[in-house]
Amino acid sequence: MEFKQIITQAALAGLAGTDQADVSAYTPQLLSNTDQETIWEHLRTQLQQCSDFVFAVAFITADMLPPFKAVMADLAAKKVHGRLITSDYLSFNQPDTLAELLKIPNLTTKIAPLAGFHAKGYWFEHRQPDYQTLIIGSANFTRSALLKNYEWSLELNSLNQGKLVIQLRQKINQLWQQSHLLTPTWLNDYRQRWQAAQQQHSPTVKATEELAPITPNQMQQAALQQLAALRQTGAQRGLVISATGTGKTYLGAFDVKQTAPKRMLFVAHREQILRKAKASFQRVLGGPSTDYGFLSGTKQQPTAKYLFATVQTLAQPIVMQQFEPQTFDYLLIDEAHRSVAASYQRLLDYFQPRFCLGMTATPERTDDYSIFQLFDYNIAYEIRLQDALAAGMLCPFHYIGLQDYEYQGQLLTDKAPLRQLAAPARVTYLLQQLEYYSYSGAQVHGLIFCSRRDEAVELAQALTTQGHPAQALDGTTTISRRERLVKQLEQGKIEYLVTVDVFNEGVDIPCVNQVVMLRNTQSQIVFLQQLGRGLRKFPGKKYLTVLDFIGNYRNNYLIPLALTEDHSLNKDQARSTLALEPIMGLSTITFTEIARQQIYASLQRVKLDGFIKLRQVYQQLQQRLGRIPLLTDFAQQQQLDVQVFAENNQIDNYYQFLNKMKAPQPMLTKQQASWLTFVTQELLNGKRRHELILLQALSHQPQLTQVEYQRLLEQQGCQTDSAVLDSVKGILSLTFFQVKAGKKLQADKYGGQPLINWDRTGYRLAPTLWQQLQSGAWFKRLWQDVLTAGLLRAKQYQAGQAFTLYQKYTRKDVCRLLDWPLDVSAPMYGYRVDDTACPMFVTYQNDAEKNARSGAYVNYFLSPDTIRWYTRSPRHLDSVEVQKLLARDDHGHFRIPIYLFIKRSDAEGKDFYYVGRCQILPASVHEVELSFPGKKKRAAVALDLQLNQPLSYKMYRLIIGKNLN
Template identity: 40%
Template sequence: MSKQSTKSHETINSEGLFQLEEPHGRSLQDIEKSLYTGFIDKAYPSTPSLRPRLIINNREKHQKVLLTIQGELSSCTQFDIAVAFITRDGIASLLQTLLEASQRGVRGRLLTTNYLHFNEPEALETLLDLPNLEVRILEGNLHTKGYLFHHAHKTINLIVGSANLTAQALSTNQEWNVQFTSTENGELVHQTYADFNRMWESAIILSPAYLMHYEKEREVARTTAQWTELPPVPQPRFPVYEEVTQEGELIPNTMQAEALQELFALRHRGETKGLIISATGTGKTHLAAFDAKACNPKRLLYIVHRQTILLKSMATFQHVFGRNEHISFGVVGGGRRETECNFIFASISTLAREDVLSQFARDHFDYIIVDEVHRAGAESYKKVLDYFNSKFTLGMTATPERTDGQDIYRLFDYNIAYNIRLQAAMEAKLLCQFHYYGISDLTIDGLSVDDSSDTRFLTSIARSRHIKEAIDTYSMHEKRKRGLIFCRTVVEAKELSERLNTLGLKTLAVTGEDSETVREDAIQRLQSDQRPDMLEYLVSVDIFNEGIDIPNLNQIIMARPTQSAIIFVQQLGRGLRKAKGKPFVTVIDFVGNYDNNYLIPIALYGDTSFNKDRMRKMMVAGNLVLSGESTVSFDRIARQRIFRAIDDARLDTKALFKEQYLKLKAKLGQVPSLMDFAIAKEYDPLLFFKKYDSYPALLMGFGEIPRETLTKTELCSLRFLSQELANGKRPHELLVLKLLAKHGSISITLLQSILEQDYHFIFEQQAFQSTIRLLNNGFVKQAARDSYDNLVYVRMQDDGISASPQFLALLASESYRNAFDDVIALGLYNYRTHYDNQLRQPNSLVLYEKYSRKDVCRLLNWEDNEDSTMYGYKIKYNTCPIFVTYHKGEEISASTDYDDKFLSPELFSWMTRSKRTLDSGEVRKILSQHESGLSIPLFIKKHDDEGADFYYIGQAEYIKGRERQTTIKDEAGKDLPIVNFLFKLQQPCENDLYTYLLEQAQQ
């Protein structure tokens, strides 16, 4: 520490804090205040991002140690890490972030140990590949878990605690780690570095030669008796069911046990059909065997699509049923006709033949099971299912949705006995964890792989090398690679396989042209470690999407565009079965300039709402969305391509509306309501209102209800409710209408009580007046009033409010009342789901949710909607909402190309309109904010392609003395006066959104 900075510690300021100087723009006083808050008084005001904090894994609170480490690596200028234990899955969680740090030239040191020979050699070898990282091994007992990250302004973030570089420590274990910010002259940082450097100097440099030596030592240790006393390398739970008797009897896993209860209840109600929807790898075949055992049928039929899984399915049943002299197992298919057995496992192609099917009486089987039942729309399945009349028929699938118009739900009388999709199965730890890497596909001379790329480009030497290099990077020195590579055409599969073989991989193209025998042999070569002709990868188009069982698959390579979220999940699911010695599966997705890239976040995160803002949120939140140790990473270009695809996607077309509507109708077996869509999370029903005035208008357009069902006035009222209130951004209007529809009139006291107790709002007169104004046809513009038929809903009384005669007349219609209840319920559901949380501010705005200018006018209780005259900001009613488009389009005029930007997550530099000076009236109002209490909510959107809505970033407070008058040039190059303010946010912008907003789009 310099003499000058040492002297600054000798002065105590008026707040009782040491007076410190500023190092290059960041106030040392901010750091000191944050330490005071963290260690002395939690109520003391300070910068939240600088405060000491506990870093833990807590799914309920959306916290992961991984996210903190990723954030630090993404923003630091240098880092030093000392940890005892490192595993492949731990490095896999951070690999993309480490690669990008190296690409930025960030240098790092990592110190670890050979203690207990715990560290996995593949993980250490992967670290050796990183050019800007030096790794050293301290021989002996090292238990430190510390991370130091250098940042700009000579500050260092130090994290010390319990977290090693393992996937469990980074994502799921109970860990305690403390993070705090220090200057580079801080005593604790100096002590930490002194000890780090002491160990570093005595440690051995990790090199290929040392790694060979370490591997040999580790292998010796593993073969000795003492190894059993050492901590094992973490493995996933295996298997998903447990052996509980000496005879090896199986009991159901969590999912299976719940499904069995539902199936029992279904049959108890007298139903004869049931549908199980369960993610691949969760044990559907075992579930069917458990249920069949509970039913104890005399004769059972199990139908499969592919010959290859007949014997595996039969073996599962034999294991579950055990030895039973009354049960004989037989196969019908593959040349076998064992029709005399009472438990028959049949391929549909053989069973559907007339000469085979006619051998059985229609009531021959008590229990029929149809595997991969989403194929049951085919004529062969229809023929078989129409022929038999069993006591119970069970259908099983991971993906019941069809693209050919077939209604699988109807085939099973809409009896969905159990539904566990990929995300739920991951949360239940029924599947293997995965690490997904979305990387940009090849670009040559400015041309990149896109939807129109021909086979010559897709199978070029350059692209083959690109794929091979990515496999080498993200395989992380996997000793035995077993993967599926999915391509778009048969020709591409064959040629790409040949190219990859010349580059040293062991691959084989397997297509629909190959026989079952050829496919089965290829699978055996992939699974085996003994065959001299063993394979590392099978290259195919779509034939391995389903119907195969290769538990030890450890890689999925997607070298094709994502045309369907269903197919994406099917292909991903191929690798998610658990297997001994398989801690996770690596997924490499080559992201080209594909129109359907927006389907990637839908498939990965399981949100099928088709809401663009939710897609962006999933991309921004990333690994917070996933449960367990699984991670999703994108390189910069791939990430931008996905965001661009989201921006460009047309997800509110009438054709898509009808597709989603018919899909949910098929699932429910009846016309769905708006709330059916909301609860099913199949499609965001708010999107309907972009093309249709209301949901009944949509149903009329689809011919589902007669146009005379509702009168013009009733439709106008439903248009008002749908367009103004269904988004649920404030519950007040919805609640008033709901209460008036039920009671006719209510007291202000009752409304206040319900708002405060059930909706967590403090009753405010301004918000109440705003609510009544909107319900009485105020606030909105005249054109909107006319389209809403100038209806008035509320009458004021001395002690409360009552329903207007117009409203009461509307409620007298059953058709209107049903539609009214539905849209009100949707609005309140949306409020509960998106806006009733700890991020909500007193003014009804919720941090990081999106709002239009019109929304903001209403939520700030303005008398009228003034969105058309608001532009970048407007001061009214002691509020000044500011709207910023962070990356402005090239077409913007020079006089409005304001340099608005973040300086840090809590500091924002903002410019007024041009032709403003420090003496301008609106500028003086902002300058008097501290005296007047002027509210300045800040809203930002990344660019205009995102639409008209802005993220609410929070309340801004201008920093006194940092305002300045400057100039901006107009189109003619003339200087125009303008005022630049520096705002401090009440709460720093969350890291993921901050990074997203600042990130420039790919040129």
């Protein structure tokens, strides 16, 4: 089909609704901000694909510029230039925002002279094929408009000869000619006018001597209720896990207020924390200042009602023993993950308060110590980064992942020497990026995290020499000097603190508006700690700029996992973050192209579900629970995707994993292990509930009638037709697996013994299995654990149908879920035309559409609901399988339903996304000749498949967007 036809049919589909017209990627559509997509994501996609563009927008805000600048940096490398027309209407656009536009070298900005200029339009020019995309509506280029507000914008596509394009092009050209260039001279004049207008309209603010009363926020209210409920159970200790900046200290003060202790003891490891905590407590609790006192190396006020003590001073036996163990009713430990230290242990063993509260943002540890045990495994409340951002409790951030400096044409590695890390050219490159991406607020207050002490010293000196005052500090820096440098940063006397392994925690510098990561990411915990340094809200700070300089580091794969707090150990999630750059509330994630490639290469190399990773997650959960964790615990705690235990090729079941972890457990027989292997390998994925429900019921009673079984299925919304019931029997009797796998049957892997028997009276477990469940307590526990974990995982799948849209399936899964009697996945390859269904599996190729247009025969999407598909060869229109595909019933409907499954590349493993049922477009069916290098041409049949439900915007981008390999 010629591109002109595609555009024509798209326009007809969107504006006329003709039955013959295809819905396509080029069909007019209404854009808005939803949980699934935002207007910015559409703009970003168009920017990444265009050859040039024009924005005509009345209003622009600086808080939308960081992700835009990152995209523009990639476009500059491709020689793509853009134009922007804005205005000084109502003096809305701030001079500093317009100054930021001047930093973008491949953007020319003009100011429209028209009074009342209120346009909101975006024009994108595309080449090969030539067409234009227009997005016009209510959305200005502001963060609220493009990410959050209720907006309507219409996206249209047109060819050069389209009357609308001609009209709009004339308007743009006319406006461009009338407008004047944004220059420093014009900007200085505008700044004076703008400041005068601001002074004229600024409201008078009455000074107040007292701070406004503070009340619990949403998180604190919920946490206070749960703390009160915890104490009602008789608990004497509890732990609050709360992201940095969410008000942990105020929460502690509110809880002290609601418990009204006679005396309270607050313990931390730094005087700086104590001073700020005291101020917060005074604001909440009130009362005379004499109620509040310090116990530290510099102040001794031990009789205070509310005592704030450093652990270093308090834990000294001579100091601690001046208090009776019951002196304090309430003990609060800040940065509680430090409480495994001997000093904390002494005071926790000595003091006997009515209640002890621990507070931390990062409870996980990499050693064998458990802070959960110290607090009796009582997690009173937990709120993580994404929840806090969604609740508006933190300052939004714009994360930019960009490539690090190239030394002699090579990106820096983990082992780069100092001469490369502190090379003058790298410092120049660093300053260029800091200046380009800028910050929110009147001046920069930056934290730079680097990898080595000598690097920090060199960089701080180099930055200072270049006119950006900076100081270095590390673990050897004294507390007094740290506090002095922090004060200088807050006062603006220095611009940057360059630090190594300091300020990951326990420091509160709300003014920080730029966080720079100049080091390899070693852990998700440290990454989030460092990101959190800038997430506190502060007057004048509308967002945090996070610049991550990504080199050729083997741990780069941790970055997308840390940004989304993903603990699943599932590569699909990380790939999705790289490809889609998700929006989190008003926060954005953007990777420049080279940085994305570096992360993807790291992700390809790493084995996320390897034993080192599994051991770490296992130990962390064991610390949290205080016992051997089971699969159900992983599923409930969402610590990882339990399916990794089925997919790891070094173990067959969780019993084997526990053996490798040297967990104390009874021995199982070979047959018991085989049964566990079966339910783990085949059923833990939860993709069909039927077998899990039946086995779970039969684990508690010796027999189940078919009526009872069907009732259980219906209660969970499952299908109960005869085909699926027969399929369940085939799975649990192992007949489904009676096919060759190498030199032996698949069924042999599971011991070769059926798990169930059935007759007219109903279903029963195999006698040996039933006997083993009754006599082997540990085997029964592991058995029921797999079934329960599988049912928990099944919640992500729709019970009433075979496949769930956009979930992933293997060919083997598909054979089972289509109720086929045998696993015929091995010879299936791209598709199989069965009498009851035809599943099709497509591996979407790089540049699929481009290759197809150049004459190569590859499967590719014409639109979000239509894919061009080819049979295997040799095939003709009269071939048996083609005729079966084209066969219709008496009502003219195709007899065989088609199910389409797609993955981006073979690097993603055996799983395919299910994208829905398809219908063949009859007019598209035709025979073609395929060319193969060194071989004769062979015939095949080409046809277009139309999805019953068009791909969602994100899935469409994920499949056809920039491939990462």
